[in-house]
Amino acid sequence: MTQAKTEWKYKKRKSLESRKVESQEIFQLYPKSVPVILEKAPNGRLPTAQKEKYLVPRSLTVADFLLMVQKNVLLHDDTSLYLIAGQEKVLSPR
Numbered sequence: 001m002t003q004a005k006t007e008w009k010y011k012k013r014k015s016l017e018s019r020k021v022e023s024q025e026i027f028q029l030y031p032k033s034v035p036v037i038l039e040k041a042p043n044g045r046l047p048t049a050q051k052e053k054y055l056v057p058r059s060l061t062v063a064d065f066l067l068m069v070q071k072n073v074l075l076h077d078d079t080s081l082y083l084i085a086g087q088e089k090v091l092s093p094r
Contacts, residue, residue, distance in 0.1 A: 010037050010052065026055070033057050038069060046081070049073045 014022075026035045036054040040046055049072050056065055066081060075081060 007042065008039055010039055030055060032059075036065075038072075041084075046075065046079070047073055 011019075023035050026033075033055045034057075036056050038049050038052050038054060040049065049069065051072065054065075054068075060068075062083070066083065069083075070079075070081060073081075
Protein backbone atom coordinates (compact mmCIF):
# COMPACT_ATOMS: atom_id res chain seq x y z
CA MET A 1 0.00 0.00 0.00
CA THR A 2 1.44 3.40 -1.01
CA GLN A 3 1.13 6.32 1.37
CA ALA A 4 -0.10 9.60 -0.12
CA LYS A 5 2.46 12.39 -0.05
CA THR A 6 1.55 15.27 2.24
CA GLU A 7 1.50 18.70 0.63
CA TRP A 8 2.78 21.37 2.99
CA LYS A 9 1.56 24.96 2.52
CA TYR A 10 4.90 26.50 3.53
CA LYS A 11 6.74 24.51 0.85
CA LYS A 12 4.20 25.69 -1.71
CA ARG A 13 4.63 29.34 -0.70
CA LYS A 14 8.43 29.33 -0.66
CA SER A 15 10.76 27.69 -3.15
CA LEU A 16 13.46 25.30 -1.98
CA GLU A 17 16.12 27.86 -2.90
CA SER A 18 14.50 30.65 -0.85
CA ARG A 19 14.09 28.28 2.13
CA LYS A 20 17.78 27.35 1.92
CA VAL A 21 18.87 31.00 1.78
CA GLU A 22 16.63 31.91 4.70
CA SER A 23 17.87 29.01 6.85
CA GLN A 24 21.53 29.82 6.07
CA GLU A 25 20.97 33.43 7.15
CA ILE A 26 19.34 32.26 10.37
CA PHE A 27 22.18 29.81 11.10
CA GLN A 28 24.70 32.64 10.63
CA LEU A 29 22.82 34.99 12.94
CA TYR A 30 21.91 32.35 15.55
CA PRO A 31 24.46 29.49 15.42
CA LYS A 32 23.17 27.96 18.68
CA SER A 33 19.59 27.67 17.42
CA VAL A 34 17.67 25.71 14.80
CA PRO A 35 14.92 27.25 12.66
CA VAL A 36 11.76 25.12 12.76
CA ILE A 37 8.62 25.44 10.65
CA LEU A 38 5.52 24.16 12.42
CA GLU A 39 2.55 23.37 10.23
CA LYS A 40 -0.60 21.42 10.91
CA ALA A 41 -1.13 18.38 8.67
CA PRO A 42 -3.77 19.06 6.00
CA ASN A 43 -6.07 16.44 7.55
CA GLY A 44 -5.20 17.45 11.13
CA ARG A 45 -7.99 18.21 13.57
CA LEU A 46 -5.94 20.41 15.89
CA PRO A 47 -6.29 24.18 15.98
CA THR A 48 -3.78 26.12 13.91
CA ALA A 49 -0.73 27.35 15.82
CA GLN A 50 -0.44 31.04 16.60
CA LYS A 51 2.83 31.13 14.66
CA GLU A 52 4.59 28.81 12.24
CA LYS A 53 8.26 29.78 12.61
CA TYR A 54 10.26 28.95 15.70
CA LEU A 55 13.88 29.55 16.58
CA VAL A 56 14.69 26.62 18.86
CA PRO A 57 17.85 26.39 20.98
CA ARG A 58 19.92 23.33 20.06
CA SER A 59 19.91 22.34 23.74
CA LEU A 60 16.09 22.11 23.87
CA THR A 61 14.82 18.53 23.99
CA VAL A 62 12.00 17.26 21.77
CA ALA A 63 9.86 16.85 24.91
CA ASP A 64 10.39 20.50 25.87
CA PHE A 65 9.66 21.61 22.31
CA LEU A 66 6.41 19.60 22.38
CA LEU A 67 5.40 21.37 25.60
CA MET A 68 6.15 24.73 24.00
CA VAL A 69 4.05 23.83 20.95
CA GLN A 70 1.19 22.53 23.11
CA LYS A 71 1.01 25.90 24.86
CA ASN A 72 1.19 27.77 21.53
CA VAL A 73 -1.57 25.68 19.94
CA LEU A 74 -3.62 25.76 23.16
CA LEU A 75 -3.98 21.98 23.45
CA HIS A 76 -5.55 20.16 26.35
CA ASP A 77 -3.47 17.65 28.30
CA ASP A 78 -5.49 14.74 26.86
CA THR A 79 -4.69 15.66 23.22
CA SER A 80 -1.88 13.90 21.34
CA LEU A 81 0.62 15.77 19.25
CA TYR A 82 3.12 14.27 16.80
CA LEU A 83 6.04 16.03 15.16
CA ILE A 84 7.15 14.90 11.71
CA ALA A 85 10.58 15.85 10.40
CA GLY A 86 12.31 15.25 7.09
CA GLN A 87 10.96 12.29 5.20
CA GLU A 88 8.00 11.55 7.45
CA LYS A 89 10.07 10.74 10.57
CA VAL A 90 7.98 10.95 13.71
CA LEU A 91 9.91 12.60 16.54
CA SER A 92 9.49 11.07 19.94
CA PRO A 93 9.79 12.99 23.20
CA ARG A 94 12.00 10.20 24.60
